Amino acid sequence: MIELLYADDVMVVVSKPADLLSVPGIGEEKKDCLVSRLQVEFPTIRIVHxxxxxxxxxxxxxxNRGSHRALSIQFQERIPKKRYQALVAGQISGEGGEINLPLGPDWERRPRMLVDHQQGKPSLTHWECIDKQDNASRMLLYPHTGRSHQLRVHMLAIGHPILGDVFYTEEAEHSRHERMMLHADQLGLEHPVSGQWMEFASPCPF
Known part of the structure; x- marks a missing residue:
């Protein structure tokens, strides 16, 4: 179920459930998505990220067009503050750090991405470990850049893939989890009209 956290005349903030596209995919079976569901209540809605x-x-x-432009510029300029919570495989060493590895498409296995030191785009993630279990670690992840699959590939690259990830873990591993353990739990940004700083939170469901 889509949870509506905020709505006014120019923007809405929602919490998307797992296993739902943000925008329509190719083919009739991929028309159902976040945007199509929200269009029932908000006919003019436009995706920003x-x-x-x-x-x-x-x-x-x-x-509307004006708020879409203003919000899109914020994301291009990396003004919004985004935080994700994740469960990753294994006990990570240390309490925090950064992953600075360039990412590019894995052309032979699209839509997967990979670390590409020759042609990849700069990609930076900061992380904190807030809990260590027998065979997993609970992480707070802060993407400075917004590359496709950035958090998933960065965690894989340091040897701690996100649990339940069907692209970057073996089937025997991800089949043990009902979903991928990655949730965007905090978002801060400027209101596209007033400029007021706003912060939103969504409790982690796992």
Missing amino acids: RLDYATSGLLVLAL
Whole structure:
């Protein structure tokens, strides 16, 4: 179910469930998505940024051309503050750090991405570990850049893939989880008209 956290005349903030596209995919079977469902109540709604199909959590969407432009510029200039919570495989060493590895398409296995030191785009993630279990770690992830699959590939690259990830873990591993353990739990941004700083939170469901 889509949770509506905020709505006014120019924008809405929602929490997307896992296993739902942000925008329509190719083909009749992929028309159902966050935007199509929200269009029932908000006919003029426009996507500003996306979450992966398997990722749940906070998204802001615009309700007119002006707010769409203003919000899009914020994301281009990396003004919004985004935080994700994740469960990853294994006990990570240390309490925090950063992952600075360039990412590019894995052309032979699209839509997967990979670390590409020759042609990849700069990609930076900061992380904190808030809990360590027997065979997993609970992480707070802060993407400075917004590359496709950035958090998923960065965690894989340091040897701690996100649990339940069907792209970056073996089937025997991800089949043990009912979803990918990645949730966008905090989002801060400037209101596209007033400029007021706004912060939203969505409790982690796992």
